[in-house]
Structure formats: C-alpha cells, structure tokens
Amino acid sequence: MSMWDKNKVGCILLDKKLAQPFNKGAKRTHKPAWDELKCTKCGLCYLFCPDAAIKEKADGFFTSDADYCKGCGVCARECWFGAITMVEES
C-alpha cells in the first residue's frame, strides 16, 4: 500500500490516523533468513527485535513478519549461534 506519492509537500500528514496506512516493511532492503539447523530456539532474536516483528512458529522456531520487519539486522547480530543471515530482498 503506497501512499507516499499522495503526500503533501514536506510529508505532512493531515489524516488523523497519521501514518497507519503505510506499510512498515515496504522500504526494507534486507530481510532475515533463519537456518533452522543452527537455531536453538533460544528466542533472543524475538526478544531484541525493536519492531516486534519476530513470531514464534508452531514448531518453536522463529520467523519474521514481513509487514513489520524493517530489516535492521539486530536479530542477525544478536543471535549467539549465527543462525540468522540477512538476505537481500527480492
């Protein structure tokens, strides 16, 4: 959902809902990818994600929510086991 082109000059948002309609993940360049052979399900990535984008899957492994992940790479750096790599967004 792109609305940036309809913005007023200076990106002033006149709508009461402010920036809610914008997709948070749309400007991401990289996204995390999990190597489930290395992952120990410790959950540190989930703890440290500033945007609460990491969700626990039914099998206990973790995955990122593409709507919220901004591709910052905090999860990849904080994983002690090197289970996360940042891959380029296609």
Place this chain on the structure above:
Amino acid sequence: MDRYAVFVPRLLPREECFLPDAPVSCKGCGEALAVRLVYKALGDGLIRKGSWKVPWKQSVPELKGQDPGERFSPSLLRLPKADKQVLSICFDNEACTGAEGTGKEFWKKNMPAVAVAEGVAYVATASPGYPFDLIEKVKRAYAAPGDAYIHILCPCPVGWAFDASMAVTIGRLAIDTCIFPLYEVAQDTCLMSVSVAKPRPVKDYIKFQGRFKNLTDTDMEELQKMVTIAYARLSSSTQQGEKKHG
C-alpha cells in the same frame, strides 16, 4: 533444548502489547525496543488504546540552564500509579546532547542524580542492552511505594550515526565501558545492577558512533579519565549505601 538458560518465550509473556502500527520509529530503534520491553513488563493492564496500544506520550520537558550542556529534552512516559504517584520513564536518546563527550561543558545533565536529590522513592537506570534487568526494574518501580523514575539510555542509529544492526550492542557497550552504569536507588540504598569488574576502554563505545568522530585522542583520554572517576565515585557511594542498609 532445556540446557540453555535463556529461553525467552518461557520467561516473558508472549502477548505483544506494543504494536508499532504507525511507523514512528526508524529501523533498529533502541527507543522502540525499550518501549516494547517496558510494556512486556507492565502488561496490558494499564493500557488505553492508542496507535501503539499504549499511552505513549512524547513530551519535551526542557530543563534549561545557562550552560548548553544543562539542556535536556528526552521523551517521557508517565504512568499514574495509586495515590497520585507517578512512574516516569525517561527514554533518553541523547538527541539534545549529540555533542556529549566533546568536553566537560557538554556533558549531559545527570537526571537520575537529580531525581535522587529530589527525593524520588525509586530511581533506576536501564538499557535495552540488558533486557531482563530493564524488565525487572520496571516491575519493581511500579510496585514500589511512592514516585519512581527510570532512566533508559536508548541507542539511536540515526542520531548517533551507527549501523542499525548495532543498536543492542551499543546499548550493552555503554554499560561495559562504564559510561552509563546501571544502578538502582531505593530506600536510600544504591545498588549496582551490573558491577563491571574489568571496564572496557571507552574507545570501544565511541568508535562505532559517527557523532563522536570529531574527538581527538586527547579528548578521548580526558573522557576516559572522567568516566573512570565518575564510575569510581558511584561505586564507592554504592558500598556506603550497602553498609547503611545492612
């Protein structure tokens, strides 16, 4: 995988009170992470619906002095407790003091010390680099009788000019280099939360941040000296506090 002590989903509520529905934060925002952890600690109970499902207030209480270093304008989150008491949480991203560390005249105001001097019942410092410590402090501050104040140092990738993926690492380095010690003051007793036995050189913290790139080696030495002295003073007052208490 029970052999790992850290298993976060078992230690924390899974429920996510913090929903960054509005893209109010940049990527790798230490402040967003701190807010999220604070609400992990407090739960959904005190929440009025807003864009983050939390009463998030960004006020700018500028404390002005003659000296530019006396200025201080962070975001404050104020939560009412029982009996008109307030839990204030300060998310300090050092935006106003981007020049922190360029010399004595720009050293930022020591807000926790001001709060202690003002007689606030519970004062603590925290960092998203030590998440469980932060969560415990927020819980304790909310349970403590009287007003409470928590000062959280939030690394800001844009303002401090470092790589977004370093946000948590920088938060941890601030403690490991003793530049931002973690402590809590309750009932006139000061307790170090993390006592750093072998502080890392301040340079480790500085070198990742673009905002400090104007520092010369002499500045760095002076800064190191100031940090060492401040830390020594703080830890000695801690010991006194412990003696008084026991």
